[in-house]
Each structure stands twice: as structure tokens, then as C-alpha cells.
Amino acid sequence: MPRTPSTEPKYRRRKQWSLAISLGLVLLLVFVIGYVYYQREVLGNRDYDGEGNGKVVLVRVEEGDTVDGLVPQLLDDDVVGSRTAMINAAEDYEKSGKNRGVEAGYYALQQKMSAASAMSALTDDNRRLGVVDVSNGLTLDDTAVVGGETRTGILTMIADNSCREGLTDGLEDCVTVDDLRSAIADTDPAQLGVPDWAVQQVTDRGNDPRRIEGLISPGVHLFDPTADAQEIIRQLVTSSTQVYEGTGLTEAAGTVGLAPYDMLTAASLVEREAPAGDFDKVARVILNRLNEGQKLQFDSTVNYGLDSQEVATTDDDRKRETPWNTYAMDGLPHTPIASPGIDAVKAIEHPADGDWLYFVTVDKDGTTVFNRDFGEHEKAIEDSRANGVLDSHR
Secondary structure (H helix, E strand, C coil): CCCCCCCHHHHHHHHHHHHHHHHHHHHHHHHHHHHHHHHHHHHHHCCCCCCCCCCEEEEEECCCCCHHHHHHHHHHCCCCCCHHHHHHHHHHHHHCCCCCCCCCEEEEEECCCCHHHHHHHCCCHHHEECEEEECCCCCCCCEEECCCCCECCHHHHHHHCCCCCCCCCCCCCCCCHHHHHHHHHHCCHHHHCCCHHHHHHHHHCCCCCCCCCCCCCCEEEECCCCCCHHHHHHHHHHHHHHHHHCCCHHHHHHHHCCCHHHHHHHHHHHHHHCCCCCHHHHHHHHHHHHHHCCCCCCHHHHHHCCCEECCCCCHHHHHCCCCCCCCCCCCCCCCCCCCCCHHHHHHHHCCCCCCCCEEEECCCCCCEEEECCHHHHHHHHHHHHHCCCCCCCC
């Protein structure tokens, strides 16, 4: 039966729509296939060439991080072209037999690096920033040693690890030692992360940049190298407080009879005075002298106030009145004289049993003699001098 004129246009329009929809589906399918191919075969395996485009990116690596775990950050910052390229580079690096793995810190990389270049950068200590490894007994400031090399202090280490010339160009200016000293001197102690049990003593030191001495613990510390000086100090002091309190410092204070800050100060003396194996004995000498009202008379406390240091001190040195010289003052120094290690802190928390008031190292092997009788102590001192331990060349 022939169609009527009224139904013909409707049929034709439906056919046209059907063709349009079919064509659209075909085009969509082609697009999807092309997109999947591009993502999988092009972007999924893309690897940039060279060392990067010059735009610096700081990549943060936490303790225990793996290359696989870092890939999302590397892709988000456009450091590498694809996950596949980075994983392949990591596998090639491991097969090469190199021992240096990915360690905690901030690494100065660039955008659009080849995966191999990125892997090399992530295992390059020269590109590692924002990390300081504080050794036991280290001080905030550099220390000049008579007849020896200057010991690098914590503040210099921080400044040296805030940026690197030629690697971090384009980022914020480096934090300098002067920036750090100013931040310590001019910032409220609580804003520096100083714990409640140390705030008053730090405040009492006024604007002395050394007023947080001892509050940055030994060990590896991470900090944000793009942060300002105040924030960097806060990060280090806060993490150190957790370390010290983790030893039971505040709980042991009541048993030992010293406030937590004074225990940290005493521990710094143990760190600088005691040879290995005798920490708990030296801790007992300190407590015995304090309990009997006897001056501590430690050369390490004299040295702390000197421009140049050595084991022995002179008569003039010992007469100088400073906030730390325990020859010229009663009791403990006003601040710790170094960063005490965990063994030193635990020694003051759990001192050895004994009635000793004196000790002296008598040979270069570190043999230390403990006495209560001063006459016996003087004999030990003569042995020390005869063995060249207490010689002074100043």
C-alpha cells in the first residue's frame, strides 16, 4: 500500500537520525580506541629526554619510601613521562649493582627529565636537601679546635642543606646561619617548638642565639628546605622533643631529683665528659656533686665559652665567669653545652650506684679512674699527665 504524503517526511527524518546516531557511535568508538591507545602506548610508555627543562622541582622522600611509591608525585610534578619508564629505570638501576638506594630527604630534580636521569638524581647525595645528621655532642655553632679542624655546627649544617648553588636556582633564597640565629633569638620559644618544661629556661637566656642549645637531638632530621628559618627550627626542635621525651625524661625527673631541662643539661655534660662505657658512672658523679654542694668543675663547660677549644684548659680559662663555667659557678650550666645522645640521657635517668666525686681519663685508650678521695684523684691526674692526656699546648 503506498505511503501517504503525511507519513513520508517522518520516515525520512527517522532514517536520518538513525544514520546520524550510528555515525556518532562509530566516531565515539574511534575516539575511545585512539584515546586508550594514546594513554597506554604513548603516555603509558613516554620517557622524556635529557636532564630536564630547567624548572626545579623538590621531591620529598620519606623514610621507607620506594620508587614505586614516588611515581604519583613524579607524574603530578611532570618530572617523568610515565610510570612504566620510571619503574624500568629503577629496575635498570638495581641491576647495575649500585648500593645507594632512595633515602629520606628533599631532592632537587627538574621537570621533563628522562626516567634514568630522575633515578640518578634520587640517589645523588649532592641533590639531597632538607636533612641533617646531628652527631652526639654536636653544638649549634661551629667549634674551632686547637691544632685541629673546625667542627661544623648544627646551624651551618641546616644552612648548607637548605639549597645548593646550581641545583635549586629559581627557588626561594637559601636560609643562612644568620637567619637561623636571628630566628632563635627573636622568636617566642613556644613558637620555636620549645617544650613546656624548657620554655622558662630558654626565655631566661634573653636573645642569646644559643638559648636552644641541646634541644635539637642527635640523629637524622628532615626539614622543609623551602620553609623560613623560624619554621625550620620549629620542625627540628619539635621532632627532637619527641625523641627526648620518648626516653622517659619527664617521668624520670622525680626519681632523679632534677627538672627535665636540668637533666638534659646534665646529660650534655655526660656526653662531653664521659668515655664510652662509663656514662652512668659520670652521671653519678654529677649527681653526687650537686647533692653535696660541690662545684662540678668540668673543663667541657669552660670550653663551651671559649673561641678555641681543646681537652685541657688554662688557669685563666677556668677563672672566666660565663653562664657555663662550672669552675666559676655552683650547680649546672645555664644551658646544655651540646646535644646529648640517647645513651647520655638514659645515663642521667639511670645513674650507676657509687659515692664517687672525681674522675679522670688516664690514658689515650679512654681508661677512666673514679674516686671519692681527692688525694687518690690527684694521683690519677698525674698518671693522666704522664700519659699525655692532659697536656695543653696553649
